[in-house]
Amino acid sequence: MKKLFVVVLLGVFFISIFGFKVIMVTDVGGLGDGSFMDGTWSGIVKACKELGIEYDVIQSKEQSDYIPNLSKAAEIADVVFAVGFLMSDSFYKVAEQYPGTYFVGIDFTSENNLPNVMTFTFKEQEGSFLTGYLAAGMTKTGKVAIIGGIPIPPVQRYAIGFLAGVKAYNQLHGTNVEGKLVYANTFIDPKKGKELTQALMSEGVDIIQQACGGTALGIIEAIKEENNKCSNAKNLSELLDYLYDNNGYFMLGGDVEQEWQAPGHILASAIKRVDVASYLGVVKAFNGEWTSGNVELGIKEDGEGISRMPFTKGLVPNRLLAEIEYLIKLVKEGQLVIPSTEDELNAFRVKKIEFPF
Structure with a gap:
């Protein structure tokens, strides 16, 4: 030895x-x-x-x-x-x-x-499934969206997972939240990201998942401008109070915990390790x-997940947080398989899931 x-x-x-x-x-x-x-x-x-x-x-x-x-x-x-x-x-x-x-x-x-x-x-679809489910549970307008960069396979899986999360929430809660997908066709154009975000907000979308790299810097800018204009918040505490009581806007980060880039304006992040x-x-x-x-x-290997929500967790109902944790458990156990293709998304059903609380 x-x-x-x-x-x-x-x-x-x-x-x-x-x-x-x-x-x-x-x-x-x-x-x-x-x-x-x-x-x-x-x-x-x-x-x-x-x-x-x-x-x-x-x-x-x-x-x-x-x-x-x-x-x-x-x-x-x-x-x-x-x-x-x-x-x-x-x-x-x-x-x-x-x-x-x-x-x-x-x-x-x-x-x-x-x-x-x-x-x-x-398995990008597993992380974005969680944020899609969160978005569907948190939207106040009933409209959420994902902005993808270039439609390459990893980004497409991001989009499919997000839309599957919205679909799962609708099926389990009898809601009709609308999930929309748009592509910026670039990963490096914040101006395009801002324009797409402003257009989506004008349509009533209040939560937007990013899967577009540096283009998402424009999403953050647009959401910050709108929230600050409506809330007149002087600090993070006032912003969170406003968002808790009113119709504000959120981005969902991608790949890493992005919340630090715009505290309060980013609800959570789909983690891709x-x-x-x-x-x-x-x-x-x-x-x-x-x-x-x-x-x-993927989730089982701790390579995908959802962020800790360091600034906004208090805005999310405990019931919704518990449901997300239970869905993570089901994925790890192999009892819930998140779709990764369009065909799988179209056939996706989760009505058999019963939460033990």
């Missing part, structure tokens, strides 16, 4: 001498989105700081940057992260050319099973625990 301990220490010592570097390459969304990209980066930073290894980021300005940026990273790093579904084709082309470098893909997978490639995908995925990718490569292939994370 003592000899094994010495060998492990020597291994870490030699890695430290010769260096170990991790580089994350972003898609065009880049850092600063407050959700998907920032969440992935936070997991990398956390792992690298804990392990005492070097890390860096290369940000892509346009899609033509993907291959050169990934190639540049592969030449100087031991682990290269590619973040975003739109990078998948470039990712596999470069990974094939650099078999001695570990490659971690976030939000996509492929049948191209390279030994130096590990990918992480998520990209930080857990990126953290695991670094640790497995550094510790020699690498396994190629895809890892899928």
Whole structure:
């Protein structure tokens, strides 16, 4: 046992001498989105700081940057992260050319099973199901919506889960809340996000789920402007009092707990633990625990969920919070399967569920 301990220490010592570097390459969304990209980066930073290894980021300005940026990273790093579904084709082309470098893909997978490639995908529909259910239970106008970025598979699963949550609430409570889906067709245009939000609010929508990356910064701006105009609140306490008693507006965050970006204006967030995925990718490569292939994370694996609602939990009825916790339990036990396709959504029924309270 003592000899094994010495060998492990020597291994870490030699890695430290010769260096170990991790580089994350972003898609065009880049850092600063407050959700998907920032969440992935936070997991990398956390792992690298804990392990005492070097890390860096290369940000892509346009899609033509993907291959050169990934190639540049592969030449100087031991682990290269590619973040975003739109990078998948470039990712596999470069990974094939650099078999001695570990490659971690976030939000996509492929049948191209390279030994130096590990990918992480998520059951986005499970997290957004919870926020969709919450939205249906909290709306005062009977209209909620989700704004997606580009209609790629992860975003489509987000939308299907959200609409399934609304549908489940309607079936269990005999309500008729309307759920609407619109696409911004971009992840990097806050102005478009604001315009779409203002249009939805004019239609009577009072709660909007974001699944559009940096475009959601415009959703936050529009909702803050409207709430502040109507409430005349001077602080968070006055805002929450107003929202409790009146018809205010809320955004639902995506990927990370976004509430801190606009306390009181963001009701909750659908959590997609990209930080857990990126953290695991670094640790497995550094510790020699690498396994190629895809890892899928959902509620059961603590890779999907709903935020703690640090500012707004007091606005939500206890009964609704308890129902959401019970639905989480059913998903973990396999008794409730959240739809991930349009056909599954159309056939989705939950009337057999009975809450034990």
